[in-house]
Amino acid sequence: MIDAMKQWLKEKPQSGEEAVVLNNIITGTGRSGTTFLAHVFLNAGKDIGTENVNGIGHGGNPTGGGLEMPAFAKINTKMMHGFRDKIPEQMAEEFKSEMIQNWPEYIKDPRYCLTWPVWETLGIRPKHVFICMRDPSPTEKSVKSGTDWNMDNPYRLYRKAYGLLTYLLKNDISYTLVLYPRIGIDKDYTNKTLGEFIADPWEAVQRTWDGSMMHF
Secondary structure: OHHHHHHHHHHOOOOOOOOOOEEEEEEEOOOOOHHHHHHHHHHOOOOOOOOOHHHOOOOOOOOOOOOOOHHHHHHHHHHHHHOOOOOHHHHHHHHHHHHOOOOOOEEEOOOHHHHHHHHHHOOOOEEEEEEEEOOHHHHHHHHHHHOOOOOOOOHHHHHHHHHHHHHHHHOOOEEEEEEOOHHHHOHHHHHHHHOOOOOOHHHHHHHHOOHHHOOO
8 A cells, every 4th residue: 555655646636737627726725605605606607517506594404504516626625535544645636536527617516625735636726716704703603603513612713714825825826815795795805806807896785685694
């Protein structure tokens, strides 16, 4: 097994040699406006890989959550579980066939904050990352009341988000910090933050926003 892993590492593509298959990633700690932002891009006519807005907050989704592309969320969930006893290189070898595919223009998944090392192992880097942010107090309240996550230490979420930001800075990957709920209620901020990506950001936000999205 060790010899096989060494050989695979020797032959694996270096960063930049693989075709870029991740375009725009929407991620964050969770409970930080990722679903809202994905919904905004959907309402602006962007391809997010799913249009099941009726699934927001229903089924296995937490309050107000959803819009993850099932295939992307599934593989990231497997990676999260794999961290218990595997290194990123092992998981990249195991999931490579699922990782190399044509992903949509925008993909939302908070799990990417944790799983990016596996994607990086294969040189699969996003072109741009939206990191959704929110004040810690309402984020933690939302985690505790709106989800069934087993979070003994919510500060682990912030540590992972910080680690992702460090990774982006080290590799000159462009990113946008998006503050929630300001992105839904401040027209000037919305247009300045999303104007590069959407022709009329405020119109898309107004079509998406409603008071129920303010859990806290």
